Amino acid sequence: MQEYQLTLKDKRIVWGKAIDIESLIGQYPSDSIRQGANEALDWNLPAGIYRAKEVVLELDKMLEAILVQLGEPVNGDPTLLLDSLQANLAISGRLSSLPLGPLALEDKAGAEITAQAQRIGEQLVSWAREMNSEKKGVVKYGTEALEKLEFRSRCYGHSLTPEAVAQVWGPIGGPRIMQIYNEYLHQFVLLRDALLPFANWEEVPFEVEEHAGFKGLRFLEPAREIFLTQLLGKKLTHKSIVQYAQSVVSSGLIKTGYGFQYRLGTVLPAGLGESARTAARYLLKWHPVQTVAAHEAQDPAAVSFDYEYEDYYAAPRNEAGAGKPGNKETLPVSGEHYDEPSIARLLPNADTDRSILRFSLDMEGREFAVDLGQLFRGHRFLYRPYGKDNADAAAAKRDSLSRHLAADILSHSGLVTNTDGIHFIPTGGNELVVWALLGKLYPENVVLLDKGDKQELEAAYVSGKGFGTQFLVL
Structure with a gap:
């Protein structure tokens, strides 16, 4: 069995069984251009496994048909129609289908999704321009067949640029062409919105089944409506x-945890394999790995990953202890350097009916393991010394200061906290140890440092909620 692994600088995170996805992509039983009513041809995504780029390729066939039907001199020049697509996928402007830019969402989840929407939209338009320049649809079907493409697009509300309106509704255009172009725009909007949860959205494979009454990606519309309502209502x-992502990839899961496994891989928070200092906190990442083993000759089971402590507030807690006393003036910022651990493993808990994953590493001759879900929760809740969400300096009054070994913190059961004071934990720059600590410390006033110099420490002392004990991780 070939294990899957992520590389984090000179460290590795290893788990599960790697999946070969490439062999599954592009195996479709039919074509997207097929016989429709009467002599007309219809368009629909055939059942199969897709990634974003494969969908864009199928959508281009509609645009090529539009250009053929518009005839000369428009034939072959998609500029105006693609510019209108770009305006629809932009996050600002009168034609934007998802105007997140003007909303200026400041919550972490909203900010990450806003940046995602812009990135994805720009790349999809770039692919659309590139693919249309190749005219693969004309080569495959011929202009005579594309002339026959005609269907009803049951969608309203996508606005066009004035130039696109003039082209689509011009002397050669009309309702027939408008229906095809409207569907073209709508499918792109659905594709962009479906991929919003995933940091590595270009790689994510998802399954499309042909549903009666749903053309292309329209089967995603109910889940998309719920997701966008939460996003725009600032309740994301x-x-x-995670719940939306499960619907996008057709996992079949009803239960929702912090991540999940489905037939085509595993989806976990995007921070795994990245530096905790810079990693996205709310986005997800797809991995081509079967995390929880299936029985022989069976597809990997769809599994929702549970937190060990569903309510971290009610989780058992232990105090960090006294540590080595210090003060703000003499605090040693250079800590021990952990040459180990260099590898962490994700270990499924097979002893219960709950799907819990452990983040396990060996250090100083001992094995330490934390709940993977709590690790991600700790990352979402951490503070940075110069963050916008830090407390007012006047509110923070913590007098005692102590220094702790990371191994001592990780050796406790439950979550680690303390009654008061500042607790400094050096990691020697080992990212695996940093992540493990985020899964062990009670997630209330944990501040992740970059350098530990005097200026950063002064900012860190007044970071967090402004009350209670504080942990500084370097």
């Missing part, structure tokens, strides 16, 4: 992002 949570 990590759980709602």
Whole structure:
């Protein structure tokens, strides 16, 4: 069995059984251009496994048909129609289908999704321009067949640029062409919105089945409506992002945890394999790995990953202890350097009926393991010394200061906290140890440092909620 692994600088995270996805992509039983009513041809995505680029290729066939039907001199020049697509996929402007830019969402989840929408929209338009320049549809079907493409697009509300309106509704255009172009725009909007949860959205494979009454990606519309309502209402949570992602990839799951496995891989928060200092906190990442083993000759089971402690507030807690006393003037910022651990493993808990994953590493001759869900929760809740969400300096009054070994913190059961004071934990720059600590510390006033110099420490002392004990991780 070939294990899957992520590389984090000189460290590795290893787990599960790697999946070969490439062999599954592009195996479709039929074509997207097929016989429709009477002598007309219809368009629909055939059943199969897709990634974003494969969908864009199928959508281009509609645009090529529009250009053929518009005839000369428009034939072959998609500029105006693609410019209108770009305006629809932009996050600002009168034609934007998802105007997140003007909303200026400041919550972490909203900010990450806003940046995602812009990135994805720009790349999809770039692919659309590139693919249309190749005219593969004309080569495959011929202009005579594309002339016959005609269907009803049951969607309203996508606005066009004035130039596109003039082209689509011009002397050669009309309702027939408008129906095809409207569907073309709508499918792109559905594709962009479906991929919003995933940091590596270009790689995510998802299954499309031909549903009666649903053309292309329209089967995603109910889940999309719920997700966008939460996003625009500023009530987006990590759980709602995971729930939407499960619908996008047709996992079949009803239960929602912090991540999940489906037939085509595993989806976990995007921070795994990244630096905790810069990683996205709410986005997800798809991995080509079977995390929880299936029985022989069976597809990987759809599994929702549970937190060990569903309510972290009610989780058992232990105090960090006294540590080595210090003060703000003499605090040693250079800590021990952990040459180990260099590898962490994700270990499924097979002893219960709950799907819990452990983040396990060996250090100083001992094995330490934390709940993977709590690790991600700790990452979402952490503070940075110069963050916008830090407390007012006047509110923070913590007098005692102590220094702890990371191994001592990880050796406790439950979550680690303390009654008061500042607790400094050096990691020697080992990212695996940083992540493990985020899964062990009670997620209330944990501040992740970059350098530990005097200026950063002064900012860190007044970071967090402004009350209670504080943990500084370097």
